[in-house]
Amino acid sequence: MIPAPFDYEIAESVDQAVELLGSRDDAKLLAGGHSLIPLLRLRFARPALLVDIGRVDELRYVRDAGEQLAIGAMTRHHDLHHDPLVQEHTPIVSYTAGLIGDPQVRHRGTIGGSVAHGDPASDLPTILAALDADLVVRGPGGERTIPAAEFFRGVFETALGPQDVLTEIRIPKLGPAGWSYVKFTRRAQDWATVGVAAVVRRSNGTIDEAAIALTNMGPKPVRAHAAEAALKTADDVNAAADVVAQESDPPSDTSGSAEYRRHLAQVLARRALEEAIAK
Ligand SMILES: Cc1cc2nc3c(=O)[nH]c(=O)nc-3n(C[C@H](O)[C@H](O)[C@H](O)COP(=O)(O)OP(=O)(O)OC[C@H]3O[C@@H](n4cnc5c(N)ncnc54)[C@H](O)[C@@H]3O)c2cc1C
Known part of the structure; x- marks a missing residue:
C-alpha cells in the first residue's frame, strides 16, 4: 500500500530534531526506516510529519x-x-x-x-x-x-x-562474564519466536551473578528473576530453566502458541545457560 501523505523535514542536529518534533502534532522521527516505513505503508502509522535524523x-x-x-x-x-x-x-x-x-x-x-x-x-x-x-x-x-x-x-x-x-x-562492560544469546526462528532472518539472553559471573567455581532475559515472551523484554535466583542458589541449569517462563506472558500467534513458547523458552534457556557457563 502507499503511505498516507506526510510532510518531511531533515534534522541536522538533535536540538533541531527536538524542535521539529514540537512543531506539529503527531510528528515522528525517521532513523533507518526499517520498522517505521513498513508501518507507514500498511497505514498503521499516519504521522503528519517525518523528521529524518539519518544525517545527524x-x-x-x-x-x-x-x-x-x-x-x-x-x-x-x-x-x-x-x-x-x-x-x-x-x-x-x-x-x-x-x-x-x-x-x-x-x-x-x-x-x-x-x-x-x-x-x-x-x-x-x-x-x-x-x-x-x-x-x-x-x-x-x-x-x-x-x-x-x-x-x-x-x-x-x-x-x-x-x-x-x-x-x-x-x-x-561485561568483563570476564560468560554470555549467550540463543534465538529460535522459524525461517532464517526472521524475528525471534523466542530468544534467551544469559550473562553469568562465576568465581571459585560458583555462580555469583546471573542475568537472564527473554525475547517475545511478553509485551516487553522479560527479566527471568526466578530463574536467576534458582541458578545462583542451586547452581543447576535445569532448575533455572524449569522456572524461566514463570514471569512471562507470551503471545499466541502464527509462529507459536503461548504454551509452545513457554516450552521453547525452557529449552533455549538450558542451551543459553550451558553456553554462558562454558565461556
Ligand atoms: C525484513 C526485516 C527483518 C528484521 N529482522 C529483525 C530481527 O531479526 N531482529 C530485530 O531485532 N529487528 C529486526 N528488524 C527490525 C530492525 O532491527 C529495525 O531496523 C529496527 O527495529 C528499527 O530501527 P530503524 O533505525 O530502522 O528505526 P525506524 O524504522 O526509523 O524507527 C522505528 C521507530 O523508532 C522511532 N525512533 C527511531 N530512532 C529514534 C530515536 N533516536 N529516538 C526516538 N525515537 C526514535 C521512530 O520514530 C519509529 O517510531 C527487521 C526489519 C526488517 C524490515
Whole structure:
C-alpha cells in the first residue's frame, strides 16, 4: 500500500530534531526506516510529519566511557556487529546485532530505532534488559537517563514522550562474564519466536551473578528473576530453566502458541545457560 501523505523535514542536529518534533502534532522521527516505513505503508502509522535524523552524525559513535560503553542511537546494526570496542567489552551486543534480519536490514537499521520502536520481538532490547543498560533521552526539558527496566512499557510502548529523541545507549562492560544469546526462528532472518539472553559471573567455581532475559515472551523484554535466583542458589541449569517462563506472558500467534513458547523458552534457556557457563 502507499503511505498516507506526510510532510518531511531533515534534522541536522538533535536540538533541531527536538524542535521539529514540537512543531506539529503527531510528528515522528525517521532513523533507518526499517520498522517505521513498513508501518507507514500498511497505514498503521499516519504521522503528519517525518523528521529524518539519518544525517545527524553526532548520534553515530561507539565510545569507551570507563565502566560502560556509550553508543550513539544512530549506530547501525552492521557497525555494532563489527565495532572493535563492542566486540571487546560487550560481545553479546556485537553477536546479537549480527543476528538481526539480513545484511540490508543491518546496514540501515539502528540501535536507537530498535529500542525506541518497542517491539517485544526485537533482539537488542532483550540484551539491554539483561545487561541493565541505561538509555539517554533528550527532550524539550533537557536530558534524562532511564534504566532499561523502566524504559520498555508494553507492545510498541516506551518511556519516550512525543518530543523525545533517544540519543545514547550506555552499556556496562561485561568483563570476564560468560554470555549467550540463543534465538529460535522459524525461517532464517526472521524475528525471534523466542530468544534467551544469559550473562553469568562465576568465581571459585560458583555462580555469583546471573542475568537472564527473554525475547517475545511478553509485551516487553522479560527479566527471568526466578530463574536467576534458582541458578545462583542451586547452581543447576535445569532448575533455572524449569522456572524461566514463570514471569512471562507470551503471545499466541502464527509462529507459536503461548504454551509452545513457554516450552521453547525452557529449552533455549538450558542451551543459553550451558553456553554462558562454558565461556
Ligand atoms: C525484513 C526485516 C527483518 C528484521 N529482522 C529483525 C530481527 O531479526 N531482529 C530485530 O531485532 N529487528 C529486526 N528488524 C527490525 C530492525 O532491527 C529495525 O531496523 C529496527 O527495529 C528499527 O530501527 P530503524 O533505525 O530502522 O528505526 P525506524 O524504522 O526509523 O524507527 C522505528 C521507530 O523508532 C522511532 N525512533 C527511531 N530512532 C529514534 C530515536 N533516536 N529516538 C526516538 N525515537 C526514535 C521512530 O520514530 C519509529 O517510531 C527487521 C526489519 C526488517 C524490515
